[in-house]
Amino acid sequence: MASSELSRILNNANANLYPSEPQPNLHAMNVPNMLRCPQQPDLAFCNSTAMLGPWHQVNPQYWSKRNVLEWIEFHVEESKFDASLLNLDYCSMDGPTLCLHSRGSLINMFGPLFGERLYHSLESLKAKHTDDTTQSCILNETYALLDDFLLDLPHSPFISDGAGPLLDTVVIQNVHTDKTESDFGYYNDYKIQLTPGSDNGYDSYSESLQSSTAGSFLNPSSPESGGSDSDPEYSETRYQVTAQSFVKQEPMEKKKRGRPPKLGRGSEHFSETKKNKHTPRGTHLWEFIRDILIHPEKNQGLMKWEDRRDGIFKFLKSEAVAQLWGQKKKNSSMTYEKLSRAMRYYYKREILERVDGRRLVYKFGKNSSGWKVEELGM
């Protein structure tokens, strides 16, 4: 089979998996490299007509699944690699996951030659974009400072019991974590929206939106981590931060799945009945939970491993995780109670196993994957 044809297979897989996943918001990215050498090839690996994608201009840490697939596709074309040898399952990971893989792990997945090639390309791209990370660190320091500032405010509405850093609740659009970080776009949404001071986290929605003195932030788009939930409306969702709360201005929302909420208990908050577009299911709940656990930088004390090898984990901030899940599913009324019901359904399917007598503790079952140390090549 011709390599171009195989590449088309990858392209098709890409198109099917991510029909309209937004590309990294390169305009918002503060990546000097891309400005200076917009189409400069991956130096180590450019000798043909294979097309470089947006991935080239972005730190692999921030690649979406689509970017990873495009990167692989680029190298298939470049090296005339027989793509039929590829296991497409291995091609469906996002940048952060990719970066967790060791050289050996990549060689295991992609074979000695192609794996080696990918490894070197990845390392070279990581090195090339180290500045991105530095910038990110600077921003994090800024967040910490703002945290301190908000905490020092008298009668701060943000102070709550054990609610961690305040800026867990708000993120200014990070030049590097915007659209490129598609699999965790919902995490940033969550950070903006979650108000730890309220016990259910969605009361703030009802608060009137005031013009902000602190600024207005554009929300990064939040495609499903399956990568297929491109949502132009959602990507334009804007948040404003006020002295009182962070209020999300919801675009038209689709009707929520599941049994309709009973009327009469503040249901006016949730009377979202407009269906507006096709939204694929995307990531499953257990995968969402797993991803929080295997990405410590995204975890922020939400969950922890009780036994890493056995896959036993615990919810530390159950409601916060539920809200994060709700954020991802564009469902502002998600609670831990509901989330845990969905978790309990996993027992039957052996995606999770019961951990008796321990509150908020679950264990991955034999039908789950992607969390084991060996799988991640750690």
Next chain:
DNA sequence: CAGATATTTCCTGCTT
């Protein structure tokens, strides 16, 4: 279009 799937929502009862 039908059926299956994966939640979402609500509920009752029980345990910690």
Next chain:
DNA sequence: GAAGCAGGAAATATCT
């Protein structure tokens, strides 16, 4: 009493 757990039932968006 609050929070969490267990699991039935119904509803529904999405997938096959």
